[in-house]
Amino acid sequence: MKALIIFFIFWVSFSSACKTSIKKETKNLKWWQKGIIYQVYPRSFKDSDGDGYGDLGGVIEKLDYLKSLGVNAIWLNPIYPSGGLDGGYDISSFVDIDPLLGDMATFEKLVDESHKRGIYVIMDFIPNHSSDKHKWFQESKNNSEKYRDYYVWHPSRDRTRPPNNWISHFGGPTWSFDEGRGQWYLHHFLPQQPDLNYRNSAVKKEIEETIRFWLKTKKVDGLRVDALANLFEKESFENEPLKDGVDPSKNLTYPELIHINTLNQPGTFETLIEWRKLVEQIAKEEKSEKMLVVEVYDEADKTMQYCLYNQMQAAQFPFNFQFIQLRNGKNLVTNQEGVPFNPEGIKNLIDPWINSLPASCWSNWQLGNHDNTRLGTRIGEEYIDLANVLNILLGGTTVTYYGEEIGMVDLPKNKLSFEECQDEAGKRRGSELFKIYSRDYERTPMQWSTKTNNAGFMNFDTTMNKKPWLPVNENYRYLNVENENQDEFSHLNIYKDLVKLKEEPSFAWGDFNYLLVNKEIFSFTRTSRGNKNYAVLMNLGKKALNVNLENFKNIPIAARIAYVIGADSQETKELREFYPVGLTISTKRLLLNSNNCVILEF
Template sequence: MGERDSKAQWWQKSVVYQVYPRSFQDSNHDGMGDLNGITSRLDYIKDLGVDVIWLNPVYASPGVDNGYDISDYQAINPELGSMADFERLLAKAHQLGLKIMMDLVVNHTSDQHNWFVESRKSTENAHRDYYIWRDPVDGHAPNNWGAAFSGPAWTYDEATKQYYLHLFAPEQPDLNWENSEMRQSVYDMMNWWSDRGVDGFRMDVISLISKPAGLPDGPKSEGAMYGNSGLVSNGPHVHEYLKEMNQQVMKKHDLITVGETPGVDIENALKYSNLNNDELNMVFQFEHMGLDSNTNPALGKWDSRKTNLVDLKNNLTKWQVGLYGKAWNSLYWNNHDQPRAVSRFGDDSEAYRVRSAKMLALVLHMLQGTPYIYEGEELGMTNANFNSLSDYRDLESINAYHELVDDEQLVDGDTMLAYLRFHSRDNARTPMQWSTEANGGFSDHEPWLAANPNYKEINAAAELNDDHSVLAFYKELIRLRHTLDVITDGRYEQVPGTEQNESVYAYTRTNAQQSLLVVANYTDQIIQTEVTPDSNSNLLISNYDDDRGSELRPFEAKVYSSIIG
């Protein structure tokens, strides 16, 4: 790709649609989405034009972290259906030309997984070394690490008088990747799914699997109860393990693989997702997701301020330029762990929701990489705007409220609720809005998480019949990606002189045959810009019906195309 002008891999021209099964479609009237519900909506996904469906975890799980605590990798969560239901979903998807990518969590398991049940029986158990156990140090935990969902990253086990490590909830013990037998068990499981016809894996927090030697204390910010365990990212053996996984699994199947890689930088991304394909196809990096985090380190991501455009576009530029011709980007605005894009980066008011949702879509889908669309993003779905803590189901949000309001008293309750309305993961997990029927057509039973009341105005049924809808715009962007090679292989450059412009994002994509000029207004104001297309350019796509040249209306975004030679 890039300078080497080699033939694109199929996943480089693909678009991925993420389905959060619990919130997509309920088929058995229990208020929770399920596999048969997804199967019933495959025609909608196919009509959107995407190539791959990423399913959040559907394995057996106690549900402490919404399925990211897996108790059996080779069984389906009964709340979502059966293995027969999964096989029907896979078969129909393949019949429609859609691929299925499974979400796989191998940094940790559930504490109810048989491996951990055995591991905690005794220090001599054959599975003891599948997990990370340590003796107390001076009567306390082995180090000062804090868990991602608040509290310490170590839990004491009275039966064996040792602590086990969990970078997330206590019910999610970390696997010990230094154990070769454990690694082989993981590879065997991945091959089992691949042999059944699964087309790929999204690897949850895969950059955390290799822990630093000696498990040293992490830096502790002022006022924080625990040290930052961020030094766990990109550990000393992570690339060794992924190369081994690639040889044992990926090389045997034609898979799409993406790693969720907290703490990744350009240097490590060039290893994880290099074009030699000896580790993963691509990674999810999080730098652009952290640009609106609180300036107080003790509050972490919890804030309600909008991302500055200069910071945002310069970060996106760093990744576009840094990986070009060497590795592959994944492109996303939101997912199951992030608030709704139009509420976070755009304007979800009635006046500008549609315009700004289209603007964000255009800016992202013209970049180099594989785009990921999160369910409902293509409709312009918004944040939930819950007003009470009791409305939330997300463990991270609930724990953060109690820690920051009740325990540490860093913010008051109303302020924290405002932060949750902006940043909580539950904003992405409200039921998919299909129609004006009760609960947006998601279920005729009370949903596990309340539907956003605006489903009566924002829903798929209305947008399917509207040529000017957000949905129609996404379909056109996907069609263009499949049609124009320049979107896949063109060189990216921010338009010189616009780097510090706080209102306009302008960049070009260029290969030997074609050049694209992308111009977007990030504000609700009318802007005059000096960015103009060449005289031989044609307007390719816009979120307005006409073109006023250098005048950019609120959230206006457009692409000009010119043929080279």
């Protein structure tokens, strides 16, 4: 025993001596590189005035909650006045607030209150199109001189046939005929969302003024650029080729075309680079750090062009949608086979991203958003914590869609009638198909508590007055913030613990390397010189395993337990007794049950 103690003292002093001799690496991260960017879908987050719609006042009420999660920035889905057909993405004024959500004074208060808490504010920015109700489009339809070319009009006056075979994201031709002007106009989304014409310098100027308005006048910290790949389209308006085996005589769908004339066209990246310069200019004037983040669904290597194009910095980062592909079975909207949540599937999603990430670009991860089935519904609720481990600890910025921190899942398909469907992308498909295309299921009200029968989304019961704009998921009775706050082993508390761990230098910016990846185990290390290093291991197989790491030369023979997660909250409780934080264990024999995660520190 004495020998063991002497050895232990020697080992501790030896290892600490080693540590002091290694020069500590440090890095100053910018605000958008730290903590969490939390996506707030304002209509569904918190209703402060009882009309059934979440609003800006509701977001203000919940800022302290967001701070308690470790949120560093909020990204607000569109809050502009809109036609209300595409969740606010059909904007009728780019420089105002939707009265349903609040007014400019409330918005200014939201920015102010956020900043007081050290939370930055990112707004949704939708440059590709406006609502058909926007003054510019009304004027353009009337051929008024100033606005005639504000939108993409086609000279064809043949009302019987659209000018080409292009298909919109929401189905049907990208073209609608305007009877008044007697011409076709382009819309990559709904007919009520006409595309702005970026070959017109006056349009570019208007949009630049919009950027200046929010970032400078209204003190917003960043913009999330929507649907940027659609900004330009080929000037010749040529047909797009069809994928192999597609019958051209049938009604075409969006996934059946190869979008060589409507996506990532010349001019797109150049415009983004101009916007970045403008953002930098404003940041300089304001003596603050401002950023652009881009929405783009594409192969990882193509996505990187939105960060670095011809050696020029474009956005700070494009969103990383790799994990959006995690899914059991097929995505019925895109017709793509899902990637299973197993070690091989996970690695196949991480590899293309990290292998194509340029050195000057910053990584980010996200599991879901307002356009996609929630993670727990896609891969199973049993994997929610493990997916959060990846999302938070792989490195780079973590983006969290509201409710992911408590493990919210989609509203079951049979709980939304066609009459209750709000999303026009679903409604226009009719009373059966809306179930596939509507995105309402992943946009249901945030589940705060059991205080009211609408999960605390509104401050009183729905039987007394108005109902939430979308039905509340009935699982709120057990799955809600209030409950989970009280349970040390809940999704919410695990999420908070992981966000705290992310502050450690190795997790915040250290190197990422795979450790053991096989049929059952997915594991990786996060390391940086002179700081605590980590190994994150998860068992995604069906059986308990003993893991031996002795052949990995960068892993010491002994390491301390930094964190553990069991397959459910009961098992997490037991596991924390078996493997308490700080316990030194041999890395030759690590017990890892099915769906458990162990984080080692060394």
